[in-house]
Amino acid sequence: MADASAYVKTNAEIQVYDDDVRAEDVAGQWQLMWWRFKRHKVAVIAGICVLFIYLVGIFAEFLSPMDPNDHHTRYTYAPPQNVDLFHDGQWLPHVKGYQVEIDQFTLRRTFVTDEEKIIPIGLFVKGDEYKMWGLIPWDRHLIGPLNPRDPFYLWGADRLGRDMLSRVIHGARVSMSIGLVGVAISLVLGIILGGISGYFGGWIDNAIQRIIEFLKSIPTIPLWMGLAAAIPLTWEPLYVYFAITVLISLIGWTGLAREVRGKVISMKGDDFVIAARLDGLRTNKIITRHLVPSFLSHIIAQTTLAIPDMILSETALSFLGIGLQPPIVSWGVLLKEAQNINAVATAPWLMIPGLAVVFAVLTLNFLGDGMRDAADPYSHH
Amino acid sequence: MFDDSKTKTVLQVEDLKMHFPLIKGLMRRRVGTVKAVDGVSMTVQQGETVALVGESGCGKSTLGRTILRAYEPTAGHIHYNPRGSDNVVDLAGLNNNEMQKYRPDLRMIFQDPFTSLNPRLPVVDIISEPLRANKIAEGVEAKDRVADIMRKVGLRPEYMERYPHAFSGGERQRIVIARALVTNPHIVVADEAVSALDVSVRAQTLNLLQDLQDELDLTYLFVSHDLSVVEHIADRIAVMYVGRLVEFARAEDLFRRPLHPYTEALFSAIPIPHPKLRGKQHRVQLPGDVADPANPPSGCPFHPRCAYARDICKKEVPELAETGSGRTVSCHRADELALKGVL
Amino acid sequence: MTKTPVLEIRDLQTHFGAREGLIKAVDGVSMTVNRGETLAVVGESGCGKSITAWSVMNLVPKPGKIVGGSINLYDRNGGSVDIAALDPKSAEMRAIRGARVAMIFQEPMTSLSPVHTIGNQIVEMIRLHQPVTKKEAEAQAVRMLDRVGIPKPTERMAAYPFQMSGGMRQRVVIAMALSCNADLLIADEPTTALDVTTQANILELMKELQAEHHTSMILITHDLGVVAEVADEVAVMYLGRAVEQTDVFTLFDHAQHPYSRALLGSIPELGKTRGQRLTAIRGMIPHPLNRPLGCTFNTRCPMAIKGACDAVEPDLIQTGPHHHTRCLAYQNGYTHHFDKKPEGAMRPSETIGGRAHV
Numbered sequence A: 001m002a003d004a005s006a007y008v009k010t011n012a013e014i015q016v017y018d019d020d021v022r023a024e025d026v027a028g029q030w031q032l033m034w035w036r037f038k039r040h041k042v043a044v045i046a047g048i049c050v051l052f053i054y055l056v057g058i059f060a061e062f063l064s065p066m067d068p069n070d071h072h073t074r075y076t077y078a079p080p081q082n083v084d085l086f087h088d089g090q091w092l093p094h095v096k097g098y099q100v101e102i103d104q105f106t107l108r109r110t111f112v113t114d115e116e117k118i119i120p121i122g123l124f125v126k127g128d129e130y131k132m133w134g135l136i137p138w139d140r141h142l143i144g145p146l147n148p149r150d151p152f153y154l155w156g157a158d159r160l161g162r163d164m165l166s167r168v169i170h171g172a173r174v175s176m177s178i179g180l181v182g183v184a185i186s187l188v189l190g191i192i193l194g195g196i197s198g199y200f201g202g203w204i205d206n207a208i209q210r211i212i213e214f215l216k217s218i219p220t221i222p223l224w225m226g227l228a229a230a231i232p233l234t235w236e237p238l239y240v241y242f243a244i245t246v247l248i249s250l251i252g253w254t255g256l257a258r259e260v261r262g263k264v265i266s267m268k269g270d271d272f273v274i275a276a277r278l279d280g281l282r283t284n285k286i287i288t289r290h291l292v293p294s295f296l297s298h299i300i301a302q303t304t305l306a307i308p309d310m311i312l313s314e315t316a317l318s319f320l321g322i323g324l325q326p327p328i329v330s331w332g333v334l335l336k337e338a339q340n341i342n343a344v345a346t347a348p349w350l351m352i353p354g355l356a357v358v359f360a361v362l363t364l365n366f367l368g369d370g371m372r373d374a375a376d377p378y379s380h381h
Numbered sequence B: 001m002f003d004d005s006k007t008k009t010v011l012q013v014e015d016l017k018m019h020f021p022l023i024k025g026l027m028r029r030r031v032g033t034v035k036a037v038d039g040v041s042m043t044v045q046q047g048e049t050v051a052l053v054g055e056s057g058c059g060k061s062t063l064g065r066t067i068l069r070a071y072e073p074t075a076g077h078i079h080y081n082p083r084g085s086d087n088v089v090d091l092a093g094l095n096n097n098e099m100q101k102y103r104p105d106l107r108m109i110f111q112d113p114f115t116s117l118n119p120r121l122p123v124v125d126i127i128s129e130p131l132r133a134n135k136i137a138e139g140v141e142a143k144d145r146v147a148d149i150m151r152k153v154g155l156r157p158e159y160m161e162r163y164p165h166a167f168s169g170g171e172r173q174r175i176v177i178a179r180a181l182v183t184n185p186h187i188v189v190a191d192e193a194v195s196a197l198d199v200s201v202r203a204q205t206l207n208l209l210q211d212l213q214d215e216l217d218l219t220y221l222f223v224s225h226d227l228s229v230v231e232h233i234a235d236r237i238a239v240m241y242v243g244r245l246v247e248f249a250r251a252e253d254l255f256r257r258p259l260h261p262y263t264e265a266l267f268s269a270i271p272i273p274h275p276k277l278r279g280k281q282h283r284v285q286l287p288g289d290v291a292d293p294a295n296p297p298s299g300c301p302f303h304p305r306c307a308y309a310r311d312i313c314k315k316e317v318p319e320l321a322e323t324g325s326g327r328t329v330s331c332h333r334a335d336e337l338a339l340k341g342v343l
Numbered sequence C: 001m002t003k004t005p006v007l008e009i010r011d012l013q014t015h016f017g018a019r020e021g022l023i024k025a026v027d028g029v030s031m032t033v034n035r036g037e038t039l040a041v042v043g044e045s046g047c048g049k050s051i052t053a054w055s056v057m058n059l060v061p062k063p064g065k066i067v068g069g070s071i072n073l074y075d076r077n078g079g080s081v082d083i084a085a086l087d088p089k090s091a092e093m094r095a096i097r098g099a100r101v102a103m104i105f106q107e108p109m110t111s112l113s114p115v116h117t118i119g120n121q122i123v124e125m126i127r128l129h130q131p132v133t134k135k136e137a138e139a140q141a142v143r144m145l146d147r148v149g150i151p152k153p154t155e156r157m158a159a160y161p162f163q164m165s166g167g168m169r170q171r172v173v174i175a176m177a178l179s180c181n182a183d184l185l186i187a188d189e190p191t192t193a194l195d196v197t198t199q200a201n202i203l204e205l206m207k208e209l210q211a212e213h214h215t216s217m218i219l220i221t222h223d224l225g226v227v228a229e230v231a232d233e234v235a236v237m238y239l240g241r242a243v244e245q246t247d248v249f250t251l252f253d254h255a256q257h258p259y260s261r262a263l264l265g266s267i268p269e270l271g272k273t274r275g276q277r278l279t280a281i282r283g284m285i286p287h288p289l290n291r292p293l294g295c296t297f298n299t300r301c302p303m304a305i306k307g308a309c310d311a312v313e314p315d316l317i318q319t320g321p322h323h324h325t326r327c328l329a330y331q332n333g334y335t336h337h338f339d340k341k342p343e344g345a346m347r348p349s350e351t352i353g354g355r356a357h358v
């Protein structure tokens, strides 16, 4: 056995380590998730697009050339204008004015471009006065005609001669934030109720599950219609807006709560949770320190995927005329107005809000997919 | 209650039962009871290593976890004699708040070094958790203790800011051990502490556990199904079958001359690591499967598989009792049988 | 006794093009399986045992690929085919799989379908490889189940896998593997998930059936006790290489490679190591992306010579009639570096003969 002693090592000798600290050795879960997310090119691009949409929503007043509710009957259904950068070889960004032609037989008014009328445009121009976020009075717009009285309809005008571009931009604020606020409410309700349900089990779990089943068993559209009808007509638009948000999230949280409950139940028996309990950690600490961080990333990814549903719900409700009402401008409200005429044929630009919805929903979905893949950075173990 | 001989009894488990409801179906109805631990009594002395062995599902882990009060015992007592004290408390009777005080004394080493460490926390937070949770130490002091214990288990303290994924399986197991020992515990339940490790790393870890036992005066409850490891490390061995102890004896006695037919069969199945001894082993074949703890057989739970069973075995449950020779076994025929050991 | 090979793996290389880099899971494995014998492959987790097995089946999982070496499978007439050179999807390879080489996995559910009765699955397997009627196949399946020790085999034919215990399922898988009558059976940790009692039964069963059918076998395991019980030959692997191959007796008494010797020293032995320290190997297995230069074991080897072991890759040297070792201490031109010859057993056989229980 003398030979064998060559192999006997004390604990001190057993340490053989590489000394260089690699970045991922000290990287927490969010860092690892970010690294993993970055590898998803499509999701990153989608993320940038989503960010762009939200920025547009946030700075709507500044970005829109006009007040979205300002009407000009002279320009009813004016078609979109083109931006030209040069005039006679000279640098002069401009659009062209309109000329109205009246058809001899049908008496229909049609707009044609007035090649003579040059409307110079610029950046950071003075225009309609507004209050940024309802607080800061200002009158600068990112883009607009140098003379505020000139017509400027990059995306055309609607029935009342309101600028579609400005309306879509303001619609982004309402529609996108409904998704966000709705999802935030669902998230809070879902995590709290789902967490309680999963962790404590027993009668609490039973009660919450029954409520969820009840809510889920009611057909959504009639429920919304009923509840939306119950909102007093006299309410201010802002209240209506919040009421609708709450209505939408009322259904949204049930799915999230189920998800959270499932995660908590499966994790409750996990070794590291039992270890935490044996460490002497109190229940609320176990939940906040171990359980929530473990599923939060999944839930956030899941919620990102839920935002498009909320946006579509709002659009659907408003389109049916039971959601938001003018003067609030949302994509759904805008689409409802596109119902009124044979929009596709005569004024196809009224459908632009529909494209905006599709764009927002798609990018949010791509973003959510990427986040879901990145949500468990430890999965390769 | 405890005798005054040189060795002090630190743990006396009395008729401990841990039953789980068996829940099935969509309506989550209770359709039965899993008697995972069903009337276990045993004593553990200061500084010794008691091993729990038995086939998968016999309740080894549940017994260990119930003693640590990870579960609410269904019945029975867990008398614990804290270090440096003559008082004896019944852990089974404490509520969660009262139990809190003893958590640092009774610690657990988990089997799986991957699932038992929260991947989202750096090692320093993982190891210091019991210190902070029990207000033993905080801040710099806690960090010092973490550094200390990391050094003891053969990890470099400089690595405490790293996350578990930066460590190999064997190193992670050391983290698990460090977390268990950082509170300077009295009794440590090691549940398959080395089973998930590779042979060479397992040897390091076993050596480490033995060194730490001497150094820190630890008492181990060593749960394992690897009988050669158990023989290597245990002073006494408790053999479990379907929630009960069938035999409890000093390791040498058990390996030389088992008294329970199940012990004989179990030990005879250990592969002997030398080809020269191939075929020379007396091997007892066990027919059938392990009994279902939700539906254990009548009488001696082992009787359907036992080669020595008589009529009485089907009807009466044998008590875990001392035999004439002073050993503890639960078999109607313990005194008349001459069973073969493997040593 | 003359040994005729049934399988000869030479310098096999199977690599994985993972995102983090090229993982050389198997990088220069050579081993030989003789007809009617059992070759045990031992080594720690991640050393490439399973990937070697998958390579022999020519079923390497996705980013992996056999990039070098040969796997020669011999038939009884001495003809041979190089599996490594065949297209995994070719008809020829499909004809070899199952009929000439079959595999048993650690987790029986890998090879059992949860939605079919076991009877169905065995019958299908038999009919795939033998031209028999359904009736005959059924009768054969019942015989097979009976043979592997499943009580009431006729009734069990109608059972689904989830209605059986782990040990039972593994028996069914063995019955299935054997019913293809393959020349070579690869068993990847067939008993690791089972209790010792069940393991003992299954090993016994495999030995008997092997003798009955004259099957050759590759048994992958990390349990040296299992090796001692059933193996004829042993190949020791470390980090994607076979570092030693010899017969089981020589290995346990006269292992040459420092890794084999350390491995043998690190297992507790009944009645021998009580109260003593085990002989641990220092350090950890290197990350597969981060293989040491020279001998892959040099970072943990107690005999490693600076300047030689960490620079020169040792070859697999024939050191005896049935003994191959990959260590510089046995390689011409380097032996003089090693002042103390690593000869001699870690565990002299005299002490083993003196055991009480024989």
Ligand SMILES: Nc1ncnc2c1ncn2[C@@H]1O[C@H](COP(=O)(O)OP(=O)(O)OP(=O)(O)O)[C@@H](O)[C@H]1O
Residues within 6 Å of the ligand: B020, B021, B034, B035, B036, B054, B055, B056, B057, B058, B059, B060, B061, B062, B063, B225, B293
């Ligand atoms: N939390 C639980 N709820 C319900 N049943 C349980 C629970 N924990 C364990 N059981 C059941 O109790 C029995 C004993 O399980 P236990 O884990 O203690 O066995 P074990 O001896 O540790 O087995 P192994 O060797 O496989 O780890 C098993 O039948 C198991 O299914």
Ligand SMILES: Nc1ncnc2c1ncn2[C@@H]1O[C@H](COP(=O)(O)OP(=O)(O)OP(=O)(O)O)[C@@H](O)[C@H]1O
Residues within 6 Å of the ligand: C016, C018, C023, C024, C025, C026, C043, C044, C045, C046, C047, C048, C049, C050, C051, C052, C061, C062, C063, C064, C222, C288
């Ligand atoms: N699909 C894969 N992609 C990338 N690398 C892989 C893949 N499968 C295996 N490997 C790598 O190949 C190496 C060998 O794996 P293999 O499964 O053969 O090990 P093993 O010896 O069977 O280990 P164990 O005892 O744990 O079963 C490992 O280091 C692993 O990281």
Ligand code: SF4
Residues within 6 Å of the ligand: B260, B261, B262, B300, B301, B302, B303, B304, B306, B307, B308, B309, B310, B313, B318, B330, B331, B332, B333, B334
């Ligand atoms: S009591 Fe009877 S059945 Fe039980 S182990 Fe003893 S002999 Fe066997």
Ligand SMILES: [Mg+2]
Residues within 6 Å of the ligand: B060, B061, B062
């Ligand atoms: Mg267990």
Ligand SMILES: [Mg+2]
Residues within 6 Å of the ligand: C049, C050, C051, C188
């Ligand atoms: Mg494997």
